[in-house]
Amino acid sequence: MVAEKKKELAPMVSQFLFFEQTAPLEEKKDYLHTKIEIRELIKSDFDRLVLAEILLDLQKDVSGEARENLYELYQGLGLHHDAFEKLKSRRWEVISQGILELTQMRVEESYMFIRRFINHRRAVVRKQAQIATVTLKNEGISYFFDTCKYRISEWQQLKLLDVLRNFDDFNPPRFKIWLTSKNKDVVLFALRLIRYYNQNDALQAIIQLIKHRNNEIKTEAVQCLKEFGVVEARDTIKASFRRSNAGIKIAMLDALAEFGDRDDLEFLKKIERSDDNFTVRSKALSAINTIYPENIMPTDDIREPSSADLAFADVTAVEDIAIEEPRLHAADESIEVNENHATAVDDIKEVDETMPLMADNTDVVEVQAEAEIEADQQENIEENDSHSEEIETSEDPVHDKATIEMKESVQIPELEEEDELIFDLCIKEEFEDILDEAKQEEDPQYLPLDFLPVVEGELEKETMNTENTDITTAKNEPVDEEGKFKQDLSAIINRLEMKDESKKAEIGSDIPDFIPLVVETHEEIEPSEDLTNLREMEVSVEPPETDNNLGDEVSDESVPAYVDIRNTEVIAEEVSWQQLLAENDIEIQINLDQEIEIEETKYQEFEVFSIFREMFRDFDSESKLILLDEILVVGEYKELCFLATLAHDKDRRVRKKGQKIRQELANKLGVSLDGNNMSGENEAQPAIPAELISEPETNEQETKLPLEYCFLEGPLPISKEDKGLESLNK
Amino acid sequence: MSDRRILLAEDDELLASLLTYRLKKAGYEVITVFDGQEVKDQLAQKVPDIIVSDIMMPYFSGIELIDYVRNELGSGVPIIIISSAGNEENVLSAFELGANDFIAKPVSPSELLVRVNRELQKA
Known part of the structure; x- marks a missing residue:
């Protein structure tokens, strides 16, 4: 109903708003006709209400001349009389609505009626009246300051300030006259307005307010003086400092930093030394440095070169x-x-x-x-x-x-x-x-x-x-590094030569730091499911077949005295100790017999690290299947070992294809998966150790070693009776 | 001037009525719509000579409207955006997307008319 009435009345309102005396005769006739029509309409209370609503809504959305016309229309139609009637109501919400309406439609003649509500016992009416008083006439702010007996909230102060700011031709009064008001909020608001309008003709009064009991007034006064740069306030600030709270002290120190001079340094240093509050002390320090830059140099946590x-x-x-x-x-x-x-x-x-x-x-x-x-x-x-x-x-x-x-x-x-x-x-x-x-x-x-x-x-x-x-140097760390390197090297060699069962049990814990770097890297990487499977795999450790006692023959003494320690960094990055030996040109001074050389060759070849392992860790099943074909093309012995691990892959297709490729690769390389050289042509070519090419055994009585470390062990006896191999070959 | 067609998109019916009256009084043909969907419908029928649109509208904001006109219709029709004062982010977005002009609420109908005239002269 109201919406329909609004639709009906809105064009008429527009016609009134945009009517020009210079309009053509036809338009003038229309205007007069509409005027008569509206006069009839406003005889109805409902229509008056809707019309007032339309005008009140529109005044928010339009500006300029249209808004001025709206104000005139509102009063021209006598709609403000209804608002006046509301002021007489005994209900506070009606009074408040009336004040709001008269304020929004700028009915200046309501000023005298509204201002008596400034000290209304109802906060809503009071606040509405305060805003109306300030809005409707320029002198409203003075009346408000003179008569306001109640507290003025921060929000109310902001709203009043907003009204004043939006006045086109506002001539602000000298707000210093209200610095002596009995109402502390009036003093505070006056101080803020003094600061806002830069009225620096009341400096002595403001300086006096530094001594005010009210903390807000005190703070505002200090900030005001800081903004005006009132040097005369320094002594008062210092005198009032002790009795102030931390917030005010900080404001005071800010002010002193702004207009203080070296005479204030002693005072500031005293504060910096003695005040209980850390922030105040810091502020004092900051003020000292502002007044006198680099007076205080950093002393704490300064490291001497x-x-x-x-x-x-x-x-x-x-x-x-x-x-x-x-x-x-x-x-x-x-x-x-x-x-x-x-x-x-x-x-x-x-x-x-x-x-x-x-x-x-x-x-x-x-x-x-x-x-x-x-x-x-x-x-x-x-x-x-x-x-x-x-x-x-x-x-x-x-x-x-x-x-x-x-x-x-x-x-x-x-x-x-x-x-x-x-x-x-x-x-x-x-x-x-x-x-x-x-x-x-x-x-x-x-x-x-x-x-x-x-x-x-x-x-x-x-x-x-x-x-x-x-030359003996003052520092002996390099000597230690050499010793450590030697120890590591001998530990590797010993590890390779370990035969007795007791030593094997220690393998996992006594490996030099730099050898199983691949393993350590694996640990840092978030373990994939494949990797987890791989880690769980263990190989059975059997005593090596050969009697080569590498550990006895390759001792510390066999390592030349000169080893470039710088290469230890390279060692740490590489996995293979054989690369270390090659890169460093270590001249082993002992005569290794032929069996030892063969043994060394085996170790090199048994190194199970395959580049495909890294790839398989992150790839999806489809990629793995494609990679398997590549393994068949470029794969070597170590890939046979790696392919064996695919028996535990979570994807059945990968498992199946892995074993198929493994068999094909073994055939291609002329290697029998049961440990024999298929071709028999090259006798020097060692058969692949069973622990590398077979699936892991689950003999719990034997000492287990993670697969990654199996290259440290010697060749293990493989027999066709091995059930794992048999099943794998099948 | 009467052959110029303005599409006015404003969800506040009172304001839309007031602005429509003012623009019509200036001799323009004004099509007033109150939400984004109606804007789309109107644009599907015929692209106007100028679009005056509020930023905040139901279904289809003024920003989306600019994007639709510039990128989907590929039209260079002048677009004037109406927005509340202080809505800087939206206004900047509107200009980035290709709005030609901007007018803040509360709107001065006379000012809007001047801006419309200017944009049409440019076009």
Whole structure:
């Protein structure tokens, strides 16, 4: 009903809104006709209600001239009389609705009627009236401040401020006159408006408000003074500081940081030292640094540079020395005292750090450098003294005190420490020279690289290289690494030669770190189902067939004294220890008989790591099936081992095809899956050990070893009686 | 000017009525629709000379309308977007998608008329 009436009345309203006196006669006739029609309509209360609703809705969506026309139409049709009637109601919600309507339609004549509701006992009416009073007339804000007895909520303050902001021609009153109001919220709101309208003609009153008991007023006053940069407020702020809460203290410190000067440093330092609140202390520190940048330097968790750091810094220092030196000798006297202190100390350090490099070549340079250090230190000390004198003669006692404290805090490094440092670095240089000479003797093509920039990694390598000489170095870590390497190497060899059962049981736990890296990598990867299956597989360990006692013959003594330790990194990345032997050219000084050589060959060939294993870990079944065909084309012995593991694949097709490809690959390679060479042509070609090509046995009495480690074991006796093989071959 | 056709899409019927009246009074043929579906129907029949659309509409927002007109219909018809003040993100999106102009609510009908005239002159 209402919607239909709205549809009916809306075009008529539009016609009224956009009627122009200059319109054609026809349009004027229409307008008059509509006017008469509306006059008749508004005789009905319902129609009046709907019409008022239309106008109230539209005034929200339109602006400009159309909105002004709406206001006129509203009053022209006498709809505001209904709103006035609402103000007389005894129900607060009707009064509130009437106030809202009159406010929205800007009925200025309602101002006098509405403003008496400013202190209404109902908060809704009161707030509505406050907004109406401020909205309808410019002087409404003054009346509101004068008469408001109730609290003014933050939200209400924001809404009132929004009204004031949207006035086109608002001339704000001097809000300072309400700073003495008995209503604390009026004072607070007035302070905020003073700040908003930049009315800085009431500074003394605002300074007084710093001492106000109300924390909000206090905070607002401080913020106001901070914004206006009222330097005169510093003493009052400091005086009121102790009795303020943390929030106000922070605001006060912010203000002091804004307009404070060095006279306030003592106060701020006191706060920084003594206040209970961490944030306040931090703020005080921040304020100190704002007023006086870098007055307080970081002291906590500062790590002193080690001799290695200094040596590293030498390289850059020597490059910069030409630039740095003039600065050292041309200290600007106008620089602040503290900066001079800092610069002096820095300069001394810089010179000291450059010293060893300057002394690289000749003693003469070294002597000169020492002389320069002394001279510079003396010069800096003299400069500091001269500045101290300036401070002493200055009239500012606060400055003096601060400077004295700062002087105390600055410590010039003792010369003894510097001497020790220089001595250490010289020794290091000497060692490097000796090493170079030794290297040159060993290798005529060796080129000393000390002319290159030294980087940390190279330093380490250099230290490692000293292993090749008889020189005793201060650091003994490389020696330990060599020992560790030897131990690891012998452990591998022993592992290969282990025969007795007791040693086999230890295999899992005593493998050198770098050997089963593939296994470790597997552990880091999120285990796939295939991998889990693989891990569960165990091979039975039988005593090796051969009597080759590799462990006895390949002992620590057989490892040459010189082993390039640098290659341990390579070892860690590789799986095969055989690659290590090849890359390092280890010359085993013992005569290995033919059986041992064959045994070594076996180990190389028995290495079960197959590239396809990695692929199969992540691939889906379809991809696996395709890959199996590729294995048949490019596969080798180790793939036979890998294919055996596919018997546990979760996909039946993969299992089936895996075994088929395995058989075909064995045929192609001329290998019998039962351990015999099918062709019989090449007798030296070893048969594939059964533990690699057969499915895992489940003999629980035997010691089990993860499949990944099986290459560490010797060939195992395989017989045709092996049930697993038989079943597999079938 | 009377041969120019404006498609006005605004879900607030009172405002739509007011704007339609103003635009018609200026001599334009105005087709007023109140939701996105009606917009689509109208566009399927005939693409107007200019589209004035609110951003927030049922079924089919003003942003979607621009995307539909520019990308699916492939039309370069001028589009003026009406949006609440402060709805910056939507306005930027509208311009990115190809809106020609934007007018904030509360709308001044006279201002809208000027913008429509300008866009039609450009086109």
